[in-house]
Amino acid sequence: MKRIFAREEYCLGCRLCEIHCLVKHSKSKRIIKAFRREQDTAAPACRVEESGRVSFALQCRHCEDARCIEACITGAMHRDPTTGAVICDTERCVGCWSCIMVCPAGAVERGRSRQVASKCDLCMGEDTPVCVMHCPNEALVYEER
Amino acid sequence: MxxxxxxxxxxxxxxxxxxxxxxxxxxxxxxxxxxxxxxxxxxxxxxxxxxxxxxxxxxxxxxxxxxxxxxxxxxxxxxxxxxxxxxxxxxxxxxxVLLAAMGNDQPFPIYWDRMLLNAAQVTNPSIDPLREPMELTTHLGRTPDRVEIEPRPGGGVRLKTRLGPQLKLDIPVMFSAMSYGSISLNASIALARAARAAGTYANTGEGGLHRSIHPYADNMIVQVASGRFGVDADYLNRGAAVEIKIGQGAKPGIGGHLPGEKVDAEVSLTRMIPEGTDALSPAPHHDIYSIEDLKQLVFAIKESTRYEKPVFVKIAAVHNVAAIASGCVHAGADGVVIDGFRGGTGAAPQAIRDHVGIPIELALAAVDTRLREEGIRNHASIIVAGGFRSSADIVKAVAIGADAVYVATAALVAMGCHLCQKCHTGRCNWGIATQDPVLTKRLNPDVAIRRLTNLLRGWSHEIKEMLGGMGINAIESLRGNREHLRGLGLTSGELQALGIKHAGVGA
Missing domain, CATH: 3.30.70.20 (Alpha-Beta Plaits)
Known part of the structure; x- marks a missing residue:
């Protein structure tokens, strides 16, 4: 399956990936409204890690042997049968944070408003995740490796 | 503050x-x-x-x-x-001294915008480049005065004349000299790889040839300038051609100065100078004070490269450019590069950039005319530089007499440059004219190469369309064909200098 890969040598640290991820996972999907009124309810899942000159965007790796799926106590964390992406069904998630504890990449976060896990869904329904699409320097790529 | x-x-x-x-x-x-x-x-x-x-x-x-x-x-x-x-x-x-960067930004006349191209109507057919072959291939280098043939043993004939070294370009546009140091390594790599992809050449400037560009050296023209930075036999032999830089359009008569702060470990290795020292290029080559001296360097380079590489001489467009260019050809140059006063720079005194030199349009016309008059036009190609913005500028230059055009500013703009003219500060926000590692990574070479090759592809289509419109199917046939140009709003003095007729005047 296609995955998102960061090319840290070209990451500007501008954080446009974070910004567009938040918009994509907001209610209105409109950037100004999302930032003004929906920050608390949006569920962004892309985070830029930065230390000195080095920066890169981190999202869920959608591991082949996803520990979060094994650790999930309700079965909310599952693999989408068609895309292969690791997805959290927020209706079933009870917010026990087992997934957060086992995730080797630190890519699962607590939801901002609801007590459910928040993670990258590869922008289900889009050909290219918005973080990749909006990276101005193509430091994020979406490809098979 | x-x-x-x-x-x-x-x-x-x-x-x-x-x-x-x-x-x-x-x-x-x-x-x-x-x-x-x-x-x-x-x-x-x-x-x-x-x-x-x-x-x-x-x-x-x-x-x-x-x-x-x-x-x-x-x-x-x-x-x-x-x-x-x-x-x-x-x-x-x-x-x-007030410093400035990029090319002359003052409102001097731009003759490209006062010249109009011809098109075929009724009496000669225009050509559709999408349906018929259209040749943009250009060769740069000395061509023989005549072709001699000799009998082939066992019957028939064969070519006796030996052709000198030539560069073959798929489009008559090359990327002009920008040194690694004045621009980032990512930008240098992007230019080299784009030149390879587009079937043309980039130029090292006086920055030497960084080892990461060695794989693309077949598409690099290596420059020998007054500081001789990065020059050794290996450097000369790696490149596709060698260019002796005498002058630069943005700053004729002026040398160069890369501040020591920009000479980091990699720049130091590539230029072969100690880390942290200023890279000072003298105003003249201290071993060239005459055409005879230039000839010695031209032939020293030809000897070092076993006569396998064309040697170009680059001069700034100045008042007596035709005679100087003629001297360069007599000195053995296989190509003369003329850089007009709108040519860019990473840093130059503003007074020089804005007030010294002449427009490339006039310099090109003067040089082409002079070399024809002397009967030595075939001894050297004419390559022109200095503020070329579009395919139309390029076609007009070829019609005046240029063999090929060098572009640098247009290439930088394709990579993201916004012409803020602050290259000399080293804080290029677009990651081009800087060595700051935080800024240089802003230029992803993969993106830059795509944009550069797109630009050349677009220009190539446009040049073919313009040629086809004129009823010409090869760029060779337009070269020096000033009948295809007409001036608009020019004085008789300007028309004479350009060697063209005014619009409205027929053949």
Missing amino acids: RKWLTQPDFIVERDVARCIGCRVCVRQCANAVHSYDDEDGTILSESDACVGCHRCATLCPTGAIAVKRAPLEFRDNANWTARAIRNVYKQAEGGG
Whole structure:
């Protein structure tokens, strides 16, 4: 399956990936409204890690042997049968944070408003995740490796 | 920090109704125009340091930033323009030479815009390049005065004349000299790889050939300039051709100066100078004080490269350019590069950049005419540089007599340059004219190569369309064919210098 890969040598640290991820996972999907009124309810899942000159965007790796799926106590964390992406069904998630504890990449976060896990869904329904699409320097790529 | 009397060039306006406080602008401005106030949770923009590079406005996800010319106007005065007044303020404060970058930005006549191309109608058919073959292939280098044949043993004939070394270009456009040092390694790599992809050549400038560009050296013209940085036998032999740089259009008569701060370990290795030392290129080559001296260097290079590489000589377009170019050809140059006064630079004294040299249009016409008159036009190719903006400029140059055109500013613009003219500060927000590792990674070579090759592909289509319209199916047939040009709004003196007729005058 296609995955998102960061090319840290070209990451500007501008954080446009974070910004567009938040918009994509907001209610209105409109950037100004999302930032003004929906920050608390949006569920962004892309985070830029930065230390000195080095920066890169981190999202869920959608591991082949996803520990979060094994650790999930309700079965909310599952693999989408068609895309292969690791997805959290927020209706079933009870917010026990087992997934957060086992995730080797630190890519699962607590939801901002609801007590459910928040993670990258590869922008289900889009050909290219918005973080990749909006990276101005193509430091994020979406490809098979 | 605001200086006494000096006012900002630009004003940065933030539309608070659109700003979402994402701080992309804060993170992107290398001049620290934008800052975030933790206490108030607001973003402040101090216009003083703004250079007008548009990095913030381009990356702002909501289009909340506008960069405008500072609204503080002086009283109208045709002699004392705002620029003239501000320059005096700056010099009164600093007492130094005013530095500038990129090409001459003053409103001198641009003759490309006063020349119009011909098209075929009725009496000769135009050609559709999408249906019929159209040749843009260009060869650069010396061609023989005549072709001799000799009998082949066992019957038939064969070519006796031996052709000298040539460069083969798929499009008569090359990337002109920009040194690694003046531009980043990512930018240099992008130019080299784009040249390879487009079937043309890039030029090392006086920056040497970085080892990461060695794989693309077949598409690199290596330059030998007055500082001789990075030059050794290996360097000369790696390149596809060698260019002796005598002058540069942006700063004729002036040498170069790469400040020691920019000479990091990699630049130091590539230029073969100690780390942290200033790279000073003298104004003249201290071993060239005459055409005879130039001939010695030309042939020293030809000897070192076993006569396998064409040797070009690059000169700035100055008043006596035709005679100088003729001298270069007599000195053995296989190509003469003429750089007009609108050619770019990474740093030059503003007074020189804006007031020295002549337009490339006039210089090209003078050189082509002179070489024809002397009967030595075939001894050397003419390559012109200096502010070429579009395919139309290129076609007009070929019609005047150029074999190929060098572009640098257009290539930089394709890579993201916004012509803010601050290359000399080393804080290029677009990651091009800088060695700051935080800034250089802003230029992803993969993206830059795609944009450069797109530009050349677009130009190539346009050149073919224009040729086809004129009823010509090979760029060779347009070369020096000034009947295909007409001047508009030019004086008889200008028309004579350009060697063209005025619009409305038939054949």
